[in-house]
Amino acid sequence: MEQNYIEKQVKNQIQLIVRETNSEVNYSALRFQSKLKLSGIFIIPNKGKGPPGQTRSPGYFPKHPPDEVATPDRVSNPVRGKGHIFNSIHFFKTIKPNFLLQLNFLIMKKQFLFLTMFSVALIFAGTNKSYAQCADDALHPMAGKDYHYVITTAGGGTAKSYEWIVTTSTDIVKTGTFATTIAPGPTTYTITNAGTADATINWSPTVIAAAMAATPTDYYVAVKYVATSAADGCDVDNVKAYKINPVNMFQIDLANVKSDGSAGTGNNCTSTVVDAKITAGATPTITYDYGTSSVYVKVTAKNFSGSWDMTVGSGLLAALNAAESGKLYWSPTIGGTEIEVTPGTAITIPEKTIDPTDAEDIYLRLEVDHNTWEGLTAEAFPFAVDGKDKAGNDDVSATCAADADIVTQTILERPTITNGTVVGGFIMP
Numbered sequence: 001m002e003q004n005y006i007e008k009q010v011k012n013q014i015q016l017i018v019r020e021t022n023s024e025v026n027y028s029a030l031r032f033q034s035k036l037k038l039s040g041i042f043i044i045p046n047k048g049k050g051p052p053g054q055t056r057s058p059g060y061f062p063k064h065p066p067d068e069v070a071t072p073d074r075v076s077n078p079v080r081g082k083g084h085i086f087n088s089i090h091f092f093k094t095i096k097p098n099f100l101l102q103l104n105f106l107i108m109k110k111q112f113l114f115l116t117m118f119s120v121a122l123i124f125a126g127t128n129k130s131y132a133q134c135a136d137d138a139l140h141p142m143a144g145k146d147y148h149y150v151i152t153t154a155g156g157g158t159a160k161s162y163e164w165i166v167t168t169s170t171d172i173v174k175t176g177t178f179a180t181t182i183a184p185g186p187t188t189y190t191i192t193n194a195g196t197a198d199a200t201i202n203w204s205p206t207v208i209a210a211a212m213a214a215t216p217t218d219y220y221v222a223v224k225y226v227a228t229s230a231a232d233g234c235d236v237d238n239v240k241a242y243k244i245n246p247v248n249m250f251q252i253d254l255a256n257v258k259s260d261g262s263a264g265t266g267n268n269c270t271s272t273v274v275d276a277k278i279t280a281g282a283t284p285t286i287t288y289d290y291g292t293s294s295v296y297v298k299v300t301a302k303n304f305s306g307s308w309d310m311t312v313g314s315g316l317l318a319a320l321n322a323a324e325s326g327k328l329y330w331s332p333t334i335g336g337t338e339i340e341v342t343p344g345t346a347i348t349i350p351e352k353t354i355d356p357t358d359a360e361d362i363y364l365r366l367e368v369d370h371n372t373w374e375g376l377t378a379e380a381f382p383f384a385v386d387g388k389d390k391a392g393n394d395d396v397s398a399t400c401a402a403d404a405d406i407v408t409q410t411i412l413e414r415p416t417i418t419n420g421t422v423v424g425g426f427i428m429p
Contacts, residue, residue, distance in 0.1 A: 134249065134400035139242060142249040143205040143389065144305025149221055149242070150198045156227035156236050163224040164191060164199040172222045172241050183219065199223070205305055205391035208246040212393070219244040249303040252387040252395045254407040257298045261334035261363070268295050270375050270411050278427060286427045290370035295409035296334070297383045302359040306390040307351040313384030314344035316366065323373035329365045338365065368411065372429065375414045382408050
């Protein structure tokens with residue numbers, strides 16, 4: 001379809017030249033142009049008046065040369081007869097180059113337009129699509145926070161009643177009945193002051209998960225207001241509704257800390273040597289115990305409600321030397337009662353009564369038993385932590401985009417001792 005359209009446009013250009021020179025010989029000479037793979041060639045509007053019965057297109061071609069005496073390079077026009085000559089030299093030196101030049105110009109303009117549109121498309125394609133916004137309000141609530149839904153009224157008479165509901169139905173009123181389908185609570189939401197002009201709703205993580213699922217559930221807040229008319233005492237009502245677009249703002253942040261909970265640099269001195277015991281004999285040996293080191297990471301969770309799950313990546317223990325062993329623990333306070341964690345397996349952090357906008361800190365401690373590994377090179381331990389709220393919503397970044405939280409704690413190398421000039425050298429393990 002596209003190719004036929006292009007060929008038709010090129011043919012139109014050729015026919016213009018034929019009319020311009022009134023020669024079928026021209027048409028024969030130009031037929032090769034229809035084989036060019038050129039797209040989007042459009043004829044510009046004619047400017048001015050042409051000769052009677054002819055079309056003038058000065059935007060593309062100069063006027064044809066005056067009639068000349070036929071020579072080997074000139075061919076008589078079999079259509080118009082004597083006096084109408086096609087000048088082949090003029091065509092190939094002037095008309096053809098100008099024709100191609102105009103085609104080139106048009107193609108370059110279309111290419112520039114295409115590149116411009118393509119660049120704009122890339123800009124929009126790169127826009128983060130994870131969430132429409134990363135700021136909460138009554139119409140974009142996050143989990144666990146109270147939001148006020150306030151209306152004012154005027155006219156109709158004296159206020160009689162207010163009724164607020166949360167629903168997933170699009171039938172706010174059906175056959176005269178308000179709120180025929182109400183979303184279940186309190187696992188989905190809690191609503192207070194529903195009989196006033198200022199209702200308070202607290203949304204659960206379940207709503208966020210359902211509203212942001214691949215097949216989302218739509219939630220609406222509706223209010224019915226009834227007033228008593230002073231004129232004849234009848235009740236008159238009105239109904240309005242809001243569309244709710246929840247946002248997932250559950251976030252976790254990681255920070256390297258020291259054993260006392262203060263901010264750390266991520267660099268930690270290794271342990272002191274605990275034991276170095278010689279086994280006596282003609283060829284004595286020595287056994288070293290290089291002690292145990294611990295590194296700490298603070299995990300801060302916020303913008304959630306209820307319990308949440310944490311998973312520490314299995315790559316943490318994979319960083320151990322073959323001679324070492326390690327264990328991971330978590331605790332709600334630094335130095336408090338610890339619970340062992342298996343990297344790669346989710347653990348549930350119990351619900352804690354806090355304002356959802358406040359932060360909850362927990363602490364991870366990696367204990368590394370160096371055993372017989374001397375540790376002459378530094379070891380880097382990656383703490384990659386993923387979080388999910390109790391409804392399964394993943395933790396997100398400060399911009400509400402998908403997030404990968406990771407910090408690295410490094411145990412620095414132990415100093416190396418090298419034998420100098422003593423023959424025989426050190427006792428070896």
